[in-house]
Amino acid sequence: MDVLISVTELAEQLSEVRVLDVRWKVMAPDGRDDYLAGHIPGAVFVDMDTELSDHSVTGRGRHPLPGAAALQEAARRWGICAGDTVVVYDDWGGQAAARAWWLLRAGGVADVRLLDGGWAAWQRAGLPTATGEVVPDAGDVTITELTGLPTATADDVAAGAGVLLDARAAARYRGDEEPLDPRAGHIPGAVSMPTTDNLTAEGTFRPVAELQARFGTVGATPVTVYCGSGVTATHQIAALALAGIDATLYPGSWSEWSNDPARPAVTGPEPR
Numbered sequence: 001m002d003v004l005i006s007v008t009e010l011a012e013q014l015s016e017v018r019v020l021d022v023r024w025k026v027m028a029p030d031g032r033d034d035y036l037a038g039h040i041p042g043a044v045f046v047d048m049d050t051e052l053s054d055h056s057v058t059g060r061g062r063h064p065l066p067g068a069a070a071l072q073e074a075a076r077r078w079g080i081c082a083g084d085t086v087v088v089y090d091d092w093g094g095q096a097a098a099r100a101w102w103l104l105r106a107g108g109v110a111d112v113r114l115l116d117g118g119w120a121a122w123q124r125a126g127l128p129t130a131t132g133e134v135v136p137d138a139g140d141v142t143i144t145e146l147t148g149l150p151t152a153t154a155d156d157v158a159a160g161a162g163v164l165l166d167a168r169a170a171a172r173y174r175g176d177e178e179p180l181d182p183r184a185g186h187i188p189g190a191v192s193m194p195t196t197d198n199l200t201a202e203g204t205f206r207p208v209a210e211l212q213a214r215f216g217t218v219g220a221t222p223v224t225v226y227c228g229s230g231v232t233a234t235h236q237i238a239a240l241a242l243a244g245i246d247a248t249l250y251p252g253s254w255s256e257w258s259n260d261p262a263r264p265a266v267t268g269p270e271p272r
Helices: 007-016 034-037 068-077 099-108 120-126 155-160 170-174 208-215 235-242 255-257
Strands: 017-022 086-091 111-115 163-166 222-227 247-248
Touching: 007 086, 007 120, 017 163, 017 170, 068 099, 086 099, 086 120, 099 111, 099 235, 111 120, 155 222, 208 235, 222 255, 235 247
Parallel strands: 017 086, 086 111, 163 222, 222 247
Antiparallel strands: none
């Protein structure tokens, strides 16, 4: 599947696609003001916490997946129609936008792309920008149950089949720090594979050959990915897709696992 679109390609197709601005970061979760101050023309703001998560769900981590009906309501509010090409971006190397990319793909939207380099790449290219909020006409897209891409439960992960990748920063994996969740460390057997290493210094995805080399040792068996709360792990899944490797998302991730005292945790630089 096509995963990325360049800023040059998007500029040429801007009137023909639906653009979503998913401005969000772990330590700066409300990106609306940044969006209002400047965004790609026509881009609709998407809220991670209210539209890409369902906080009425308990026991499934900090960002539980929304249901299909709620996602469909949001997607229609964003103006997405059946057959649309959707482009998602953020100002964090795609690590937030990938959540929208994953959800829409899982819900049956066939053509969803991550803008390679995001808002920073658009600005570097000197392309037009806009301010204020975009409120599109309602779309008519149909979102199916979120089964178009695979997910794993905590019990699936505990069973230990295949390779488990931890997409968080290495310091959190080792347990040196844990700013968000109740316990430090990682799931036993998980391999540290920080999401930020998918990117170049400019915030674009590394070339496919480099991603294939990075993930070459994990592609021969089933791969499952987790992070803190199921957001940046979707960026890892996008990078794996670029490398030709299908991967499963553990949506609850460390925020679910670490809240269950019955689940073991490991600290240090090694998987076990």
